[in-house]
Amino acid sequence: MASHTNITDLPDPVFEEILSLLSLKEAVATCLSSKQWSHIRMSLPSLDFDESNFSSIHCFLQYVDTVMRLRDDSETLKKFHLILRSICSRKNLKKINTQINAALDSKPEHVEIYDHNACNNKIPSCIFKCNTITVLKLTGVQVMTTTPSFVDLPSLKVLHLSNVIFSNPKFVYNLLYSCPSLQDLLLKYCFTPHRGRILPINRESLRKSVPAYASQYPFSLEERLKNLVSADVYNYPFTLQSLSNARTLRIDTVCLSKFILLLFIFRFCN
Amino acid sequence: MSSSVEAITVLSSDGDEFKITVSAAKLSKPLNWMLEDVCFSDDCDEVPTIEVNSKTLVKVIEYCEKHAPRANSGASDSDAEELKKWDIEFMKMDVKDILFHILMAANYLHMEGLYDLACQTAADLMKGMTVSQIRKIFHIKNDFSSEEQEQLRRQHPGCSFD
Numbered sequence: 489m490a491s492h493t494n495i496t497d498l499p500d501p502v503f504e505e506i507l508s509l510l511s512l513k514e515a516v517a518t519c520l521s522s523k524q525w526s527h528i529r530m531s532l533p534s535l536d537f538d539e540s541n542f543s544s545i546h547c548f549l550q551y552v553d554t555v556m557r558l559r560d561d562s563e564t565l566k567k568f569h570l571i572l573r574s575i576c577s578r579k580n581l582k583k584i585n586t587q588i589n590a591a592l593d594s595k596p597e598h599v600e601i602y603d604h605n606a607c608n609n610k611i612p613s614c615i616f617k618c619n620t621i622t623v624l625k626l627t628g629v630q631v632m633t634t635t636p637s638f639v640d641l642p643s644l645k646v647l648h649l650s651n652v653i654f655s656n657p658k659f660v661y662n663l664l665y666s667c668p669s670l671q672d673l674l675l676k677y678c679f680t681p682h683r684g685r686i687l688p689i690n691r692e693s694l695r696k697s698v699p700a701y702a703s704q705y706p707f708s709l710e711e712r713l714k715n716l717v718s719a720d721v722y723n724y725p726f727t728l729q730s731l732s733n734a735r736t737l738r739i740d741t742v743c744l745s746k747f748i749l750l751l752f753i754f755r756f757c758n
Numbered sequence: 759m760s761s762s763v764e765a766i767t768v769l770s771s772d773g774d775e776f777k778i779t780v781s782a783a784k785l786s787k788p789l790n791w792m793l794e795d796v797c798f799s800d801d802c803d804e805v806p807t808i809e810v811n812s813k814t815l816v817k818v819i820e821y822c823e824k825h826a827p828r829a830n831s832g833a834s835d836s837d838a839e840e841l842k843k844w845d846i847e848f849m850k851m852d853v854k855d856i857l858f859h860i861l862m863a864a865n866y867l868h869m870e871g872l873y874d875l876a877c878q879t880a881a882d883l884m885k886g887m888t889v890s891q892i893r894k895i896f897h898i899k900n901d902f903s904s905e906e907q908e909q910l911r912r913q914h915p916g917c918s919f920d
Contacts, residue, residue, distance in 0.1 A: 495858045495880075495896045502865050502877070509881035517917055518884045520910055521892040523901045542916055551916030558913065 496524040503528065512536045516555065530560045535591070536569035545574050549583050556590050565594035572603045581609050588612055595620040597643075603628035607653050607679075613638050616663065627651050631659060639666035645715075648674040655681065657689045660725060664709060671715050673731075676722040676740075694725045766793070769805050770812040782822035785829055787868035809866065814859040821848060821872050829871075849879040854897045888918040 498506075503525065507515040512535055519529035535555065542548035552570075559565075568591040576584065588601070589612050599621055603609050605628065613633035615624070617640050624641070625648040632655045633639075639659075641647075644667045654660055657680045664670070678689045709730035716733045722740035724731070731737060765779045768789075783789040792806055808815060824844060828837060851857060857880060864873035883895050893900055902910065911919060 493854075493858065494898070495853075496898055498858065498861060499865070502861055505873075506877045506880045506884070509878060510884055513916070514885055514887070516914065517887065517889050518892055520889045520914065520917060520919070521896070521900075522898050526902075526910075547916050551914070554913055554915070 496522045500528065504533075507532065508534060511538070511541070512555065513541055513551075529555075530558050531563040532559075533563070533565065534567040534569075535565065536567070536571075538569075538571040539573045540571065545576060545580060549580060552587050553583070556587050559594070561594060563594075565591060565596040567598040567600075568592075568594075568596045569598075569600045570602070572605065572609070575605045575608070584609065585612050589614065592618050597621060598623040600625040601627070601629060607651060616641060616666075619643060622646065622669075624648070629653075631655065633659060639663055641667050643669060645669050646672040648672075649678055650674065650676045651679075652677075653679045653681065653686060654689065657694050657725065660689060661694070661709070664726075664730075665712055668712060669715055670713055671717045673713075673716060673718070673734075674720045675724060676720070678723075678725075688723055689725050690723055691725050767805050768815075769807040770815045771807065771809050772812045774812045774815075775805065776812075776815055776819055778819050779823060779826065782819065782826040785822045785825060785869055785871070789867065810863040811859065814856060814863050817848075817851070817856065817860060818863050818867065818869070818872070822869075824848075825871060845875055849875060853883065853895060888920055890920050 507518065507528070510518065512532065515532055516529050519525045519527075519532075537548070537552050537555075539545065539548045542551065568588075570584070570588070572584070591599070592612070592614055595618070597620055599615065599618075600623070601611065602625075607628050607630055609629050610632045611626065611629040613631070615621075616631075616633065616638055619640055619642050621641060622643045623646040624644060625646070627648075628651045630653045639662050641663075647663075647667060647670055660675075660678060664673075679686045680689050681687075709726055710732055713730060714733050716731060718736040719731045719734040720738040721731070724739065728739070763780060765777045766783060767775050767777055769775055778789075780793060783793060789808075810818060825841070828841060849857075851860070857876065860872070861876045861880065863869075864876050884892055887895065890900075892898065900907075907919075911917075
């Protein structure tokens with residue numbers, strides 16, 4: 489072992505291991521404490537941006553912009569995590585989506601976006617075409633795309649959607665259909681606009697559109713979701729048969745008749 | 759290796775001799791390989807050197823001896839809880855003098871448990887700190903010129919420097 493005695497002489501992999509245990513803000517502050525470390529802030533593999541650590545949305549966006557701008561594009565981005573807490577103006581939403589797009593260009597594996605306010609951000613549709621993503625968690629966003637060709641998530645293993653507004657309920661079907669590796673599904677409180685109101689996506693709203701749509705695919709949803717291990721669904725708009733590969737299943741029973749539930753439990757017990 | 763050997767002698771990089779039990783040495787991959795390759799009987803005059811200074815090696819051996827019984831036989835939850843408390847006490851050490859060496863040693867000796875523990879200890883010391891507080895805790899010299907410092911402040915408006 490060399491005779492270094494300064495903590496800044498730690499080999500990069502050891503230092504990066506320590507940084508991985510910190511929030512992004514703390515990791516950047518640590519990198520800025522020494523010249524030897526300062527370059528590492530440009531290649532941090534995990535970016536977690538949480539607005540609550542900042543005094544204003546303005547400060548927060550400026551910070552996100554700095555980190556993303558200084559980032560070395562050649563470095564892979566493992567995780568991109570964005571948490572928004574205040575209501576954003578249209579201009580700010582545009583800035584946020586520019587950053588999301590930049591993150592998607594770095595071919596991330598793990599993407600989580602939480603908007604704790606009123607679902608007013610229309611998420612860039614290219615997120616559903618990012619074939620490196622293995623974990624995708626979206627809360628409180630709008631999905632405006634409808635075309636099936638806009639979905640290609642061959643690596644996706646974990647999909648958690650909660651409080652998401654879909655401009656067309658058919659897209660939920662396209663989405664599940666395009667995730668052949670899916671193992672863990674959470675689908676809760678998904679909505680669609682209907683005659684000026686926002687309504688939950690349910691079997692009723694899909695009844696007309698999906699059967700016609702489904703015939704375009706050579707497999708059933710059940711055959712497609714053959715790797716499913718765990719599903720946690722509320723108001724699931726498709727047949728429960730399509731989740732029958734799951735080993736653990738949690739269904740919020742509000743929308744189910746007792747009869748269907750009993751049948752289903754019976755099926756799983758066997 | 760003779761099965762009767764229960765402890766082996768190793769040399770630190772400062773040339774001091776240390777005894778470590780075989781079960782404790784097994785927590786380190788390189789030491790384990792050494793055990794398999796080298797003759798460690800009493801009449802064997804070869805004493806392997808570990809490239810870790812004496813002060814650090816004492817700590818590393820202390821950690822190994824404490825963790826070896828659990829690593830070898832598994833342990834109940836109450837043991838795990840007790841060990842966790844022991845780890846916290848064990849890591850209360852002088853940052854400048856020893857934490858760096860423990861990190862280097864755990865990395866060099868491929869000791870996963872100690873490595874994770876030391877990394878977590880270092881990270882906990884950095885948590886919630888400003889740039890200058892981190893410099894103070896880890897005795898890091900501020901090697902940026904005032905112009906560079908100004909530039910970094912402009913680049914990172916959301917970062918607390920002082």
